[in-house]
Amino acid sequence: MSTPQDLADLENRRRFLTHAGMGLGTTAMASLLSRSAHAESASAAKETGLPPGCHHAPKAKRVIFLFMAGGPSQMDLFDYKPNLDQYFKQELPKSVSQGQRVTAMTKGQTQLIASTKFKFAQAGESGLWMSELLPHLSKQVDKLCFIDSMNTDSINHDPGKTLFSTGSEIPGKPSMGAWLSYGLGTLNKDLPDYVVMPSAFWGGKVNVQGLYSRLWGSGFLPSKHQGTSFQTAGDPVLFLSNPRGVNADVRRRMLDSLGVLNQKHFAEIGDPEIQTTIAQQEMAFRMQTSVPELTDISDESAETLAMYGPDVDKPGSYARNCLLARRMAERDVRFIQLFHRGWDHHSKLPPNLIAQCSDVDQPTSALLADLERRGLLEDTLVVFAGEFGRTIYCQGTLTHDVYGRDHHPRCFTALIAGGGVRGGMRYGKTDEFSYNIVENPVHVRDLHATMLHLLGIDHGRLTFPYQGLDQKLTGVNPSRVVTEIFA
Structure with a gap:
């Protein structure tokens, strides 16, 4: 038999999951809409000959x-x-x-x-x-x-x-x-x-x-x-x-391994910020050559x-x-x-x-x-x-x-x-x-x-x-x- 405290805890869990679900849903929807907008932009660019994202010819x-x-x-x-x-x-x-x-x-x-x-x-x-x-x-x-x-x-x-x-x-x-x-x-x-x-x-x-x-x-x-x-x-x-003892080859292997883990994490929860993290880590690696x-x-x-x-x-x-x-x-x-x-x-x-x-x-x-x-x-x-x-x-x-x-x-x-x-x-x-x-x-x-x-x-x-x-x-x-x- 459920006690009043059990019911209160259940209600708290339901409220949390409901609210969290709405929050994650909103985030996911914004991400999907953003991707959709960029996909439409790329498609429009092919049709119009304009650079991606442009609504008219840029100066x-x-x-x-x-x-x-x-x-x-x-x-x-x-x-x-x-x-x-x-x-x-x-x-x-x-x-x-x-x-x-x-x-x-x-x-x-x-x-x-x-x-x-x-x-x-x-x-x-x-x-x-x-x-x-x-x-x-x-x-x-x-x-x-x-x-x-x-x-x-x-x-x-x-x-x-x-x-x-x-x-x-x-x-x-x-x-x-x-x-x-x-x-x-x-x-x-x-x-x-x-x-x-x-x-x-x-x-x-x-x-x-x-x-x-x-x-x-x-x-x-x-x-x-x-x-x-x-x-x-x-x-x-x-x-x-790179810190002492870490060269470009070591950094590359580390990022490859980290990328596998991040992709697995993304497959589990679908947070678009994980993809951002992967992209930024790769950019940082390329910047080690381009910025100097x-x-x-x-x-x-x-x-x-x-x-x-x-x-x-x-x-x-x-x-x-x-x-x-x-x-x-x-x-x-x-x-x-x-x-x-x-x-x-x-x-x-x-x-x-x-x-x-x-x-x-x-x-x-x-x-x-x-x-x-x-x-x-x-x-x-x-x-x-x-x-x-x-x-x-x-x-x-x-x-x-x-x-x-x-x-x-x-x-x-x-x-x-x-x-x-x-x-x-x-x-x-x-x-x-x-x-x-x-x-x-x-x-x-x-x-x-x-x-x-x-x-x-x-x-x-x-x-x-x-x-x-x-x-x-x-x-x-x-x-x-x-x-x-x-x-």
């Missing part, structure tokens, strides 16, 4: 995303406002600020206008205005599209970087590179689809914001689509080298090394990472993301901005020129942006040579080149204070939709079933493709 096949973490000051670098000197140290008109949200760092303070101390000049055949802080990049201006009307939802760094990287302020969603790996598949069997390279930083940096692996994570997508982070010192990828060859720049000419500047000799520097990004583009890595930190200038902006631009100006220019001369720029989309912009009003001490700026999500500038984008142009417009957008706003999600379109993807059709919703990089918010910037 680009890969992306290099140069992320300036911290928020570069658009009015000191790109968004030239020549009449602002006359407003220096005057309060920003209420008709401009409109009571809009500010951070706690400047809440309640008088918003005194700080016009830039840096000079601007027209560059290239297009005659676009560029700051004196970017003399090398100014030479590439005819390759660049300046989107001056970028805007975002986020006024703080963590949600801002998360939104730019994943399309959502809520952590845990797949990153841009993970979506591309999932949607388009691999171009190179010996290197990851998605590589991340944070720049090393040395003394003198201020307000260096943290980076988190979720910014290049796979979220609810299969984990094989997550970014592989290259280290700034030692092995480029953790545990790339990739990161060995001894075969680069002296002329090429000089293009990228003196820091190219420093492993982990932004300059070295730009050169590696070009080498990855040659080897068809799908999504390459560089993170350069230190752009959060709440005080002493002029000297700190000079240092930051010294880091990135020549290498970014060299990357564009190097891609072009090798015939890679036409199908490589290069994006240069931070998570938001800076305020025209000062934070802290204000003189012509000393000022800081707070976070400003309402307008900032992103640069785009290559991959079907028209160079030598500006898109969007801000008011005379670089505070509000007055023409052609472009939200971060619009940029995502535009990037996907250039890669041959309809952003509304790149989906993954999760939590009862067909999830997308651009989310449920209305997003548009900015076709006006297309070549």
Whole structure:
């Protein structure tokens, strides 16, 4: 005869198995739907002649995303406002600020206008205005599209970087590179689809914001689509080298044996992550050869090394990472993301901005020129942006040579080149204070939709079933493709 405790235990077991079954069923269904979508994509590719995963003919096949973490000051670098000197140290008109949200760092303070101390000049055949802080990049201006009307939802760094990287302020969603790996598949069997390279930083940096692996994570997508982070010192990828006493033959036999066990485990429980583990272990084995060859720049000419500047000799520097990004583009890595930190200038902006631009100006220019001369720029989309912009009003001490700026999500500038984008142009417009957008706003999600379109993807059709919703990089918010910037 069953006791009340026996019945309670039985009920608990029934509830657990029911709920677990539903959970496993949902996971399996998502996996099957994902495989079905990829099978349909492959079938459609044969019928239409399009590359696998593409909904229309792509202009680009890969992306290099140069992320300036911290928020570069658009009015000191790109968004030239020549009449602002006359407003220096005057309060920003209420008709401009409109009571809009500010951070706690400047809440309640008088918003005194700080016009830039840096000079601007027209560059290239297009005659676009560029700051004196970017003399090398100014030479590439005819390759660049300046989107001056970028805007975002986020006024703080963590949600801002998360939104730019994943399309959502809520952590845990797949990153841009993970979506591309999932949607388009691999171009190179010996290197990851998605590589991340944070720049090393040395003394003198201020307000260096943290980076988190979720910014290049796979979220609810299969984990094989997550970014592989290259280290700034030692092995480029953790545990790339074999331990003492283990050679390539031993490693191969070990992986073969482990693969048999994993396949047996997969046959028993059907967890798709087991197949991911097998695939990633095989990729790691191939990377033991491909990554050292990739990161060995001894075969680069002296002329090429000089293009990228003196820091190219420093492993982990932004300059070295730009050169590696070009080498990855040659080897068809799908999504390459560089993170350069230190752009959060709440005080002493002029000297700190000079240092930051010294880091990135020549290498970014060299990357564009190097891609072009090798015939890679036409199908490589290069994006240069931070998570938001800076305020025209000062934070802290204000003189012509000393000022800081707070976070400003309402307008900032992103640069785009290559991959079907028209160079030598500006898109969007801000008011005379670089505070509000007055023409052609472009939200971060619009940029995502535009990037996907250039890669041959309809952003509304790149989906993954999760939590009862067909999830997308651009989310449920209305997003548009900015076709006006297309070549």
